Amino acid sequence: MTTAPAIELKGISKSFGPVQANKDISIRVMPGTIHGIIGENGAGKSTLMSILYGFYKADAGEIFISGQKTAIPDSQAAIAAGIGMVFQHFKLVENFTVLENVVLGAEDSGLLRPSLARARRELKALADEYELNVDPDAIIEDIGVGMQQRVEILKALYRRADILILDEPTGVLTPAEADHLFRILENLKREGKTIILITHKLREIIDATDTVSVMRRGEMTATVKTSETSPQKLAELMVGRKVSLQVEKSPAQVRDVILDVQNLNVTDEKGVHRVKDVSFNVRAGEILGIAGVSGNGQSELLEVLGGYEKGSGTITVNGQPIDLTGAKSDGRSRRERGIAHVPEDRQREGLIMDYHAWENVAFGYHHDPKYQNGMFMNNAAIKADTVEKMERFDVRPPDPRLAAKSFSGGNQQKIVLAREIERNPDLLLIGQPTRGVDIGAIEFIHQQIVALRDQGKAILLVSVELEEILALSDRIAVMFDGRMMGERRPQDTDEKELGMMMAGMNKGEAA
Amino acid sequence: MDAMPKWADVVLIPLISLILAATISALVILAIGESPVEALNLMVKGALGSTYGWGYTLYYATNFIFTGLAVSVAFHSRMFNIGGEGQAMVGGLGVALICLYVPWPHWSLALVGGILAAAIFGAAWAAIPAFLQAKRGSHIVITTIMFNFIAAALLNYLLIGALKPKGSMEPATGKFPEATHLPSFQDMFSFGETALFRGAPANVSFFVAVVACFAVWALIWKTKLGYEIRAFGHSESAAKYAGISPTKIIMISMMISGGLAGMMAINNVQGEAERLVLNAVEGAGFIGIAVALMGRSHPFGVFLAALLFGFLYQGGAELALWTKIPREMIVVIQALVILFTGALDDMVRAPLERVFLALKRRKRKAA
Numbered sequence: 001m002t003t004a005p006a007i008e009l010k011g012i013s014k015s016f017g018p019v020q021a022n023k024d025i026s027i028r029v030m031p032g033t034i035h036g037i038i039g040e041n042g043a044g045k046s047t048l049m050s051i052l053y054g055f056y057k058a059d060a061g062e063i064f065i066s067g068q069k070t071a072i073p074d075s076q077a078a079i080a081a082g083i084g085m086v087f088q089h090f091k092l093v094e095n096f097t098v099l100e101n102v103v104l105g106a107e108d109s110g111l112l113r114p115s116l117a118r119a120r121r122e123l124k125a126l127a128d129e130y131e132l133n134v135d136p137d138a139i140i141e142d143i144g145v146g147m148q149q150r151v152e153i154l155k156a157l158y159r160r161a162d163i164l165i166l167d168e169p170t171g172v173l174t175p176a177e178a179d180h181l182f183r184i185l186e187n188l189k190r191e192g193k194t195i196i197l198i199t200h201k202l203r204e205i206i207d208a209t210d211t212v213s214v215m216r217r218g219e220m221t222a223t224v225k226t227s228e229t230s231p232q233k234l235a236e237l238m239v240g241r242k243v244s245l246q247v248e249k250s251p252a253q254v255r256d257v258i259l260d261v262q263n264l265n266v267t268d269e270k271g272v273h274r275v276k277d278v279s280f281n282v283r284a285g286e287i288l289g290i291a292g293v294s295g296n297g298q299s300e301l302l303e304v305l306g307g308y309e310k311g312s313g314t315i316t317v318n319g320q321p322i323d324l325t326g327a328k329s330d331g332r333s334r335r336e337r338g339i340a341h342v343p344e345d346r347q348r349e350g351l352i353m354d355y356h357a358w359e360n361v362a363f364g365y366h367h368d369p370k371y372q373n374g375m376f377m378n379n380a381a382i383k384a385d386t387v388e389k390m391e392r393f394d395v396r397p398p399d400p401r402l403a404a405k406s407f408s409g410g411n412q413q414k415i416v417l418a419r420e421i422e423r424n425p426d427l428l429l430i431g432q433p434t435r436g437v438d439i440g441a442i443e444f445i446h447q448q449i450v451a452l453r454d455q456g457k458a459i460l461l462v463s464v465e466l467e468e469i470l471a472l473s474d475r476i477a478v479m480f481d482g483r484m485m486g487e488r489r490p491q492d493t494d495e496k497e498l499g500m501m502m503a504g505m506n507k508g509e510a511a
Numbered sequence: 512m513d514a515m516p517k518w519a520d521v522v523l524i525p526l527i528s529l530i531l532a533a534t535i536s537a538l539v540i541l542a543i544g545e546s547p548v549e550a551l552n553l554m555v556k557g558a559l560g561s562t563y564g565w566g567y568t569l570y571y572a573t574n575f576i577f578t579g580l581a582v583s584v585a586f587h588s589r590m591f592n593i594g595g596e597g598q599a600m601v602g603g604l605g606v607a608l609i610c611l612y613v614p615w616p617h618w619s620l621a622l623v624g625g626i627l628a629a630a631i632f633g634a635a636w637a638a639i640p641a642f643l644q645a646k647r648g649s650h651i652v653i654t655t656i657m658f659n660f661i662a663a664a665l666l667n668y669l670l671i672g673a674l675k676p677k678g679s680m681e682p683a684t685g686k687f688p689e690a691t692h693l694p695s696f697q698d699m700f701s702f703g704e705t706a707l708f709r710g711a712p713a714n715v716s717f718f719v720a721v722v723a724c725f726a727v728w729a730l731i732w733k734t735k736l737g738y739e740i741r742a743f744g745h746s747e748s749a750a751k752y753a754g755i756s757p758t759k760i761i762m763i764s765m766m767i768s769g770g771l772a773g774m775m776a777i778n779n780v781q782g783e784a785e786r787l788v789l790n791a792v793e794g795a796g797f798i799g800i801a802v803a804l805m806g807r808s809h810p811f812g813v814f815l816a817a818l819l820f821g822f823l824y825q826g827g828a829e830l831a832l833w834t835k836i837p838r839e840m841i842v843v844i845q846a847l848v849i850l851f852t853g854a855l856d857d858m859v860r861a862p863l864e865r866v867f868l869a870l871k872r873r874k875r876k877a878a
Contacts, residue, residue: 306752307754308751308752308754330754330756331751331752331753331754331755332753332754332755333754334754335754341752343752345748348746348748348749349746349748349749349751349752350749350752351749352741352742352745352746352749353745353746354745355741355742355745359738362738363742363749363753364752364753364754366735366738366739366753367735372735375734376729376733376734377733377734377735377738379733
């Protein structure tokens with residue numbers, strides 16, 4: 001090999017207290033390639049990139065940029081070394097224009113006008129070169145997330161970045177926007193830029209990268225050429241054992257309507273109309289999947305059904321209306337009506353992170369007579385119940401006295417699922433069932449959802465992961481800007497069509 | 512994984528903080544030309560060296576147990592109730608009214624009446640800020656501290672007006688009737704010739720305070736209400752998901768808190784003064800904050816911290832009496848204890864966590 005790698009890390013280690021986030025990691029990224037880094041949540045991808053970008057200092061190891069040993073004590077040094085980073089959560093000033101955001105922190109002098117003029121010229125050039133079209137005078141809060149992400153990329157390029165790191169860049173994008181992003185990355189690569197793509201989505205790795213490195217529990221387990229691997233192999237490398245990416249399920253045995261929603265409208269505290277005139281139903285024995293880019297009203301829909309957001313319209317469960325505004329519009333009343341809810345955000349809603357596992361198993365059901373002992377709570381009964389549930393749902397470690405925050409994302413989700421599913425509800429609301437959950441646990445969680453369906457329960461699934469929606473749902477509804485864009489059957493549709501609907505375009509009305 | 516074993520968190524940190532506070536206090540005493548050893552000696556002897564000293568220490572501790580429990584209960588629902596002072600004042604008003612205007616046949620019934628009146632008045636005084644927080648979003652810290660001043664003004668008005676006996680020159684109620692007088696430790700623990708606790712103000716209220724500790728412990732960790740209060744305190748969004756009403760929890764936890772602060776009045780008003788005077792609370796409401804912080808909002812911790820502050824109060828009074836150390840010095844020592852145990856908790860915690868981590872790592876390597 002004659003050319004030096006654009007980036008070479010040698011023996012990087014980093015620990016946070018007792019947790020070893022990176023263990024002796026070595027990696028070579030060749031210039032002019034797209035290099036993927038894949039791994040489950042908590043595998044150490046973000047830590048490694050934060051070290052490269054100067055946010056953390058490694059406990060041990062060396063960094064070489066284009067063959068030169070380089071110290072990166074802070075992000076200024078990283079920028080000087082030609083590294084640019086696009087974060088998962090954008091770092092833009094919302095009420096500034098695109099141009100002002102690009103220049104911010106990289107002004108030529110105390111006077112702003114010359115900098116802005118130069119930036120305008122450069123942006124024009126960059127836009128022509130890489131298909132990175134953005135109106136330089138638009139205000140950030142007025143443009144979409146896809147555009148905002150382009151601004152982040154432009155910021156890095158304006159600072160003369162040769163190496164671009166993107167952290168989970170497609171998390172907030174529609175499939176079409178994601179495709180556009182990958183075209184941009186392809187153009188950048190052709191111009192000789194080096195790109196590091198961090199993701200947990202196997203498909204993106206296969207579609208976009210030249211080389212892929214897999215991380216598991218802080219270690220780099222493999223680096224392979226993308227053309228020589230498969231999603232199945234990568235999944236195994238990530239988890240460390242064989243996994244099934246397919247959900248096994250038989251055709252749905254559909255019965256009576258359990259949940260019927262008519263003309264539901266939700267306006268949030270800030271007066272924003274979040275859910276607009278939505279109607280649908282879910283029957284016993286089927287899974288209705290609601291697809292959509294996050295922030296299009298799905299969360300509010302779940303909150304109204306779960307009893308902690310007010311709405312107007314008519315919702316019936318088992319033929320009886322439920323209270324949407326009054327005294328019975330709370331979580332406890334919903335549970336009494338046979339509605340169980342696995343919320344989208346288990347850390348903020350589904351669990352009390354400082355509570356023990358056993359306290360969380362009673363959470364929301366703490367009024368249940370079997371948990372009472374006279375005027376006191378029967379903590380022994382709750383603990384015994386927890387031991388059983390942990391066993392059945394394979395929660396690890398199976399210790400009821402451990403705080404919820406001490407479990408991994410997948411095991412936290414299993415605790416929530418165990419609590420809600422074992423209540424034998426008529427209707428299960430489930431939001432983002434596998435967000436931040438490791439692949440091994442995803443398989444298990446999907447099996448549990450399908451098993452509940454096969455027991456004749458109605459399931460309303462909300463997920464931003466299209467693959468998950470397609471794999472689990474018996475019917476798919478798409479939400480965009482608070483409205484239902486239409487319904488499809490999974491066998492009659494594909495990611496492309498759903499992606500169009502998620503972006504607000506609906507060609508073939510009423511399939 | 513927790514960095515430290517639980518005993519270190521509960522015992523070691525307060526202890527180290529205390530030693531630090533004592534060390535700096537010693538330096539200050541040295542600086543004004545007195546002997547710290549002698550000062551400590553005097554404090555210990557004065558506060559713990561006789562049943563008389565204990566009688567004062569436990570009297571002060573009783574006040575601090577009530578106000579410390581009050582702050583703790585509110586802490587569990589993440590409400591910072593710094594209105595204990597005002598709630599205790601208004602609790603005193605309740606005790607005064609029920610002692611002056613109800614003809615009690617026996618002190619035991621008067622005690623029950625006093626407890627109820629004090630708790631109800633204290634709870635009512637806390638209910639207004641709680642309502643403003645729950646319904647209007649007015650910050651509880653601001654409103655409770657304002658209600659301290661309103662309570663003081665209210666008592667001022669009543670004690671120079673309606674409640675003052677005719678012809679009296681003093682802003683205080685008249686003496687409560689004999690039947691409402693609570694037995695002091697002297698009454699309870701004197702056998703024949705040997706009078707223990709002679710002249711000390713500690714009284715039967717101390718045992719009410721101990722019972723209150725157990726009751727709060729059971730409430731917080733053993734009941735549904737306590738479960739909901741703690742859940743709300745940890746995460747409001749999760750509490751809403753579970754169907755726990757924020758309004759209900761704010762109101763109830765603050766009223767229990769106010770009731771406990773009010774109950775202090777059975778000790779200082781009914782038990783000791785036997786009448787209601789101006790400024791009867793003497794800052795105990797604020798000491799309650801330090802007691803709750805140091806006691807980690809746990810009733811047993813509150814009990815120990817209240818004893819410590821009782822000791823500081825009584826020992827400090829002795830110091831002022833027998834040495835040239837000025838009375839203000841005691842305030843300095845108390846302030847240092849509050850500073851180290853409450854505010855500078857992390858200063859001790861962070862290095863200690865590192866020590867424990869290093870120990871753990873070494874153990875792992877050895878294994």
